[in-house]
Amino acid sequence: MRLDIIFIHLYWLDYKYRPTRVSQNPTTAPSYHPKPSMDILTIVQQWPITTALVIFSIFYIFLQTLKSSNSSITNSSLPPCPPKLPVIGNLHHILGKPRHEALWQLSKEYGPVMRIYIGSKLFIIISSPAMAKEILKTQDHVFCSRESFKATKRLTYNFLDIAFSPHNTHWREMRKLLVTEFIGPKRAKLSSHVLVTEIESIINDLSSYSPNTEVNLSNMFMEIVKQMVCKVAFGEKYRRQPVKGPSWDVMLEEAMELLNGSVGDSFPILGFFIDQFSGWNRRLNDGFRNLDGYIDALVDDHLKHDSGDMSEEDKDFIHTILDMSKQNASGYQPNHADLKALVMDILTGGIDTTVVTLIWAMSEINKNTRVMRKLQSEIRTCAGKIQKVSELDTTNMTYLKMVVKETLRLHTPAPLLVPHVSISQTQLAGYDISSSTVVLINAWGIARDPCTWGENAAEFYPERFENVDGDFGRDRFEMMPFGGGRRSCPAMNTAPTNVEFVLAAFLYWFDWELPGGMKCEELNMENGGTLVLGKKVPLCLVPKKHNWEDD
Numbered sequence: 001m002r003l004d005i006i007f008i009h010l011y012w013l014d015y016k017y018r019p020t021r022v023s024q025n026p027t028t029a030p031s032y033h034p035k036p037s038m039d040i041l042t043i044v045q046q047w048p049i050t051t052a053l054v055i056f057s058i059f060y061i062f063l064q065t066l067k068s069s070n071s072s073i074t075n076s077s078l079p080p081c082p083p084k085l086p087v088i089g090n091l092h093h094i095l096g097k098p099r100h101e102a103l104w105q106l107s108k109e110y111g112p113v114m115r116i117y118i119g120s121k122l123f124i125i126i127s128s129p130a131m132a133k134e135i136l137k138t139q140d141h142v143f144c145s146r147e148s149f150k151a152t153k154r155l156t157y158n159f160l161d162i163a164f165s166p167h168n169t170h171w172r173e174m175r176k177l178l179v180t181e182f183i184g185p186k187r188a189k190l191s192s193h194v195l196v197t198e199i200e201s202i203i204n205d206l207s208s209y210s211p212n213t214e215v216n217l218s219n220m221f222m223e224i225v226k227q228m229v230c231k232v233a234f235g236e237k238y239r240r241q242p243v244k245g246p247s248w249d250v251m252l253e254e255a256m257e258l259l260n261g262s263v264g265d266s267f268p269i270l271g272f273f274i275d276q277f278s279g280w281n282r283r284l285n286d287g288f289r290n291l292d293g294y295i296d297a298l299v300d301d302h303l304k305h306d307s308g309d310m311s312e313e314d315k316d317f318i319h320t321i322l323d324m325s326k327q328n329a330s331g332y333q334p335n336h337a338d339l340k341a342l343v344m345d346i347l348t349g350g351i352d353t354t355v356v357t358l359i360w361a362m363s364e365i366n367k368n369t370r371v372m373r374k375l376q377s378e379i380r381t382c383a384g385k386i387q388k389v390s391e392l393d394t395t396n397m398t399y400l401k402m403v404v405k406e407t408l409r410l411h412t413p414a415p416l417l418v419p420h421v422s423i424s425q426t427q428l429a430g431y432d433i434s435s436s437t438v439v440l441i442n443a444w445g446i447a448r449d450p451c452t453w454g455e456n457a458a459e460f461y462p463e464r465f466e467n468v469d470g471d472f473g474r475d476r477f478e479m480m481p482f483g484g485g486r487r488s489c490p491a492m493n494t495a496p497t498n499v500e501f502v503l504a505a506f507l508y509w510f511d512w513e514l515p516g517g518m519k520c521e522e523l524n525m526e527n528g529g530t531l532v533l534g535k536k537v538p539l540c541l542v543p544k545k546h547n548w549e550d551d
């Protein structure tokens with residue numbers, strides 16, 4: 001293979017394959033574009049020693065790859081693998097398409113357990129409910145760790161968080177803390193109070209708009225979720241913007257992009273140079289510095305205000321964890337860095353996923369007028385005539401729950417979940433899997449597979465969940481938007497409830513129309529993003545205050 005081809009591939013991987021997430025609000029939120037860096041020719045001219053090292057590294061990796069591909073041919077107990085190329089492995093199979101779609105296509109040929117090499121890095125790809133169950137339930141005790149990538153290490157203060165921590169006692173204690181102090185029933189009252197207040201204020205705003213005003217629901221949902229998560233975690237007076245650096249939205253978007261990984265994660269020696277020269281390392285340092293500065297300021301604000309005389313109800317998540325770090329109780333005592341890592345998890349795990357679910361749900365509802373009519377009828381009948389958002393009770397709205405489930409099936413927010421890693425050697429469908437193997441579960445493909453979901457798998461049809469028993473991700477694995485097993489999302493029960501509540505409120509008080517006479521089938525449903533699959537084009541709709549006389 002010619003070196004220039006390798007360079008072009010790698011250059012392309014870092015620049016062109018970086019997800020371009022369209023800013024939710026092009027007018028206000030500064031959009032993020034890949035930062036221009038030095039091109040390869042300039043590097044070669046200006047850095048002769050480094051270029052020599054890079055070339056040496058390429059040959060080294062080339063030999064290593066040849067060695068490993070030869071040995072794998074003879075080993076029939078490994079899962080099938082599409083033909084790979086020296087140095088880049090199977091990179092050419094997935095470039096140019098969204099990763100989950102390319103891997104799903106390959107699985108049609110190579111089966112539900114397949115091997116893929118990105119550079120020299122091995123991934124096992126899982127593409128069937130039966131194999132997902134094997135990983136997330138039957139062998140959950142084996143596939144329960146996480147991989148160490150450069151960005152995850154840095155952004156989680158060296159794996160002190162939950163989502164990217166290896167399987168150890170620290171992870172268990174941190175997960176317990178998040179569940180009891182942030183997600184669980186203890187904060188439920190506060191969360192629902194914040195949610196009600198936010199929605200009330202938005203409904204008042206929407207009611208005052210002149211007729212036919214188009215609103216950007218993508219922005220609106222982001223604002224609601226951000227307020228809910230941040231007020232519960234950081235208190236009423238949380239900082240809406242960092243003191244220095246980019247805006248809140250840009251800072252978070254950058255963190256999500258960095259978590260996608262770098263070339264260095266898959267090409268150990270060569271990748272180091274590519275990350276350095278492409279400016280990726282600098283982006284990581286800047287991104288981390290901005291987020292860390294913001295979190296530091298949040299914690300400092302809390303340290304300055306003694307929470308001693310506050311009631312338990314008034315304390316936010318940071319107050320509670322800081323109190324725990326001071327106590328000499330026998331339980332787990334989180335330190336300052338643990339707290340910062342937890343805040344990082346809340347920011348990166350709790351906001352985007354909920355926002356995209358709301359956006360996709362409202363998009364599908366507006367695209368499918370039959371669903372919209374049936375859903376609004378259920379919501380308005382169940383709720384009766386109410387005046388306040390706090391009076392809205394979604395408990396008995398069964399169709400609404402099916403609509404949210406169908407949204408999570410068709411628009412699985414994290415298409416490949418978070419990579420799982422084996423902690424010991426094992427067998428999977430008769431294949432040998434060694435310890436520390438990274439496993440990607442194609443939750444996106446599994447949830448849309450016509451073999452499981454029937455011919456209408458690609459259709460938005462909430463009724464398919466009528467009479468379906470069992471919990472997805474616990475006892476059944478035809479879809480798993482929250483993953484499964486011990487590494488499943490700790491918010492898998494609460495997140496859908498919040499989504500249901502927001503949708504019910506928006507659909508109870510308003511009827512919605514597509515702007516400018518747009519037809520349902522013209523609504524743009526393209527995906528954007530990699531780690532979390534959002535809607536590429538913001539969702540804009542026209543609200544009409546519901547007229548009860550017309551019912």
Ligand code: HEM
Pocket residue numbers: 162163164175178183345346349350351353354357413414417418419420480481482483484486487488489490491495496
């Ligand atoms: C609709 C909303 C959400 C979706 C679809 C979602 C989805 C997921 C998925 C797919 C995983 C990986 C599971 C696996 O690897 O098997 C995960 C993990 C996680 N999620 Fe969520 N999530 C949502 C909301 C939240 C919220 C509100 C929080 C709160 C902070 C949260 C915190 C976490 C954490 C901490 C983990 C890591 C768990 C571990 O590794 O032990 N998520 N989530």
